[in-house]
Amino acid sequence: MSSSVAVLPWRLGVSLLALLGALGWLLLGSADGSVLQAGIVVVLCIGLWATGWLPQWLTALIFFTLCTVAKVAPASTAFAGFESAATWLVFSGMVIGAAINYTGLGERVAARVGPHLASGYPQAVVGVGLLGLIASFFMPSAMGRIVLLVPILLTLADRFGYAEDDPGRTGVLLSGIMSSFLPTFTILPANVPNNVLMGASEAVLGFSPSYGEYLLLHFPILGLLKWLLIMGLILWQFRAAAPSPFSTEPPSKLGRGGAMMGALLAFAVLMWMTDAWHGISPAWIGMVVALACLFPGSGLLPARPLQQINLEPFIYVAGIVSLGALAHQSGLGEAIAGRLLAVLPLSPDATVGNFAWLSVIATVLGMLVTLPGVPAVMTPLAPQLADVTGWSPSAVVMSQVIGFSTVVFPYQSPPLIIGLLTSGVSIRQAMRITLPLALITIVLLWPLDFVWWRWLGII
Known part of the structure; x- marks a missing residue:
């Protein structure tokens, strides 16, 4: 920049x-x-x-x-961002990523995975993307997935022979980052906005969607089909030659630091996967691992590690989260939503229009209050919207997912931004995917999703 x-x-x-x-x-x-x-x-x-x-x-x-x-x-x-768990998960993620690289663990994982993806550029992009999507079902924290994947993706790109300015490098990195984030709005515990929606729905309406209901309603169109579109856009926008062949030599054995880092990551993943049971935030799990890496004499990071870790993403995410807090606590989000509701033609006789306009409201709010702010602003309005549209409160709440899963600009989401900043992919390169994807989503996926909802009898 x-x-x-x-x-x-x-x-x-x-x-x-x-x-x-x-x-x-x-x-x-x-x-x-x-x-x-x-x-x-x-x-x-x-x-x-x-x-x-x-x-x-x-x-x-x-x-x-x-x-x-x-x-x-x-x-x-x-300064609410500095109190946010998301911001400290960013900090822990940067420390963990640096330790993965320093101990050689990223190289070890890449050596195991890479040969299965190196048969061609499309295979590399789709394979890495599939890895990110599958991880979303097992790791509930989007930031945690980004933290673990980016160091491995960087090592894979190097081993594939893609230099810093090679479109193939950008394609591989974007595939893993976006696959582990954009389709996961349709998997209930896999993203912060989903969890905010679930908590707000419970507080305002007295119910929250189940995992299966949420997955059935959103994943086929806004999850799986959108993931396929992401793969197609990446292959179209960032065309590249086939990756270099991987060495057939077995990877070298991990040293003491690599083995210790592997054990710490296994602990973190296990704790992240079971957070619904123990209730500990993924951020503080990440901080425990980060502190173990930073501890003098651990051998997991070089001396004076904070001098070698770029803290710009930490400040940026704190700013993004604080901006969302300002928009919400000042009443700006509710004021904008109220103005939109006052002028939009919502009525019980306009099912198609209701679907489109509710999706538009959530999308616009996502650009102003960031994605986690959308359910915080919109869910308290659900009873009023249900009366105006003639929909059930549950259907009104679920319509938010259509909007906050339509990401137009990368700044709307801290996990996406962190993935880009730590991988070296520029915002403009990412917007070559997010902008056309948002347009295709509105023109193609929204109508398909409407048909899907009607077939399921939701509206």
Whole structure:
């Protein structure tokens, strides 16, 4: 990102003018944490994140500064990201990823998996994507999956012979990252927005969907079919030659550090898979493993490890989460949803229109309050929406999944962004998949999903 700012200084000038204008407006206006003030900050930061005119971490620092200097929100809201489990899962993930590489465990896993994927570029892309999708059924944390997969994907790309600027490298990395995230909105415990929806539904309506009901309703179209579209888009957008043949020599034996790292990862995966039973957040499981890696003398990381770990993603995710907290706690999300509901033609006689407009509302909110904020804003409105549309409250709640699973920009989701930043894939490269995928989803998958819902008798 920094290189693009240097090449195009006008972007830096426009960003600076927008920042100064927003700061002046905030300081001259009332300092009462109003919805208008929150809207100014949210729109400015989302614009900078979406365009990539400034480094993501710098925009996050701008967000913290604006909120504090102009008293847009109390510190508990402005810095809510640093209290979030998602942010600390990012930190632990970066430490774990560095340890996987340092101990040679990533090389070992790649040596085992790689020969089965090296017969051709399509086989490599689809194989890596299938690995990410299957992992979603066993690991409930999207961030945890990204943490484990990215170091292995990087090693695989190197072993395949794809250099830094090779489209094949980007294709392999995007396949694993996006497969472990985008289709998983249809698997109940596999993503944060799904879990927020389940908890909010229980709190507001007194019920939450079961695993099987949720999977049947969403996975065939928005999960499996979308995954196939992702594979096709990657192969179309990032065409490459076949990977280099893998060595047939058996991988070297793991040293003490690699064996210890393998045992720690096995512990983490087991705990992540059973979090519904023990109730410990995946973030703190990750932090236990990260602390073991950081402990002096462990041999899992080099001396002074934090000097060698890029902490920019940590700041960025804290900013994203804090922005979502500001949009929700200031009432901005509810205000936008209320305005949309007031002007949209929802009625019991317009089933197709209800389906489309409810999906649109959730999609638009996802771009403003980030994906986890969608169910937090929309679920309390479910009783009102059920009265207006004539749908059951359960159907209204489930319509949110159509919207928050339609990811337009990568900044909407911390796990996706972390996967991109830690793998070296640029936001613009990722948008070559997310933008056309969102368009195809709206034009093709939404109508198919409507037919599927009708066939199941949901609406």
